[in-house]
Amino acid sequence: MRPLVLFDLDNTLVDRQRALTDWVAGYQSHHGLSCEQRRWLFGLLADRATPAHFERIRNRFGLAESAGSLWHGYCEDLAAAVICPPDVLSGIEELRTRGWRIGIVTNGATDIQTAKLRATGLADRVDAVCISGEAGVRKPDPALFRKAARRCGISGYEEGGWMVGDNPVNDIGGSRSAGFRTVWIHRGLPWPAGLPGPDHQVPDARAAIELLISCRRQRKELVP
Ligand SMILES: [Mg+2]
Structure with a gap:
């Protein structure tokens, strides 16, 4: 069967942390x-940002502009600021060339x-x-990973399903x-003490792609 890999988005494929830091500095x-207001703003948006957060920002800073705006x-601004490194984009293309199905699983607002x-x-x-x-x-919730696999056209992924992400609980534990x-x-x-460890640890997404290709190659050699 075709191998499957799901990737997290923020701080896995794109550097949200850097983009958010730059955005907050520009906003400040x-x-x-x-500096205290900057720290508050960064703390508010550090893990996730939703329209409701901007209602709080509007109230805190007495802004006339609507929260929706x-x-x-x-x-x-964030969409313009984040980048996916070129070697990760090319790595994803290489995985597809090698027959992998690829999905992205991310927590966040749809827009x-x-x-x-x-x-x-x-x-x-x-x-x-x-x-x-x-x-x-x-x-x-494991349901999100299963849904992503189905959207990739794969239901029985247990033999070839991988998840790559930076969050020990959400990405690693959930998948x-x-x-x-x-x-x-x-x-x-x-790795945080007390949590069951991942199968593999790598420094970044490009290294994860190299690992996937290597594991697949070894598996093919073992299972002709
Ligand atoms: Mg992440």
């Missing part, structure tokens, strides 16, 4: 925020995640996308519960 400069501007997928060119390079905002279920083998993007951090 534009609105004359104090602020949210729309943020979506446009901003879709905007990032389009702006980075990822939307055109994968078989399916599963965004929690439209799927009605969030990682680490393991759904029967996937796991690759953790560690970015120099140690």
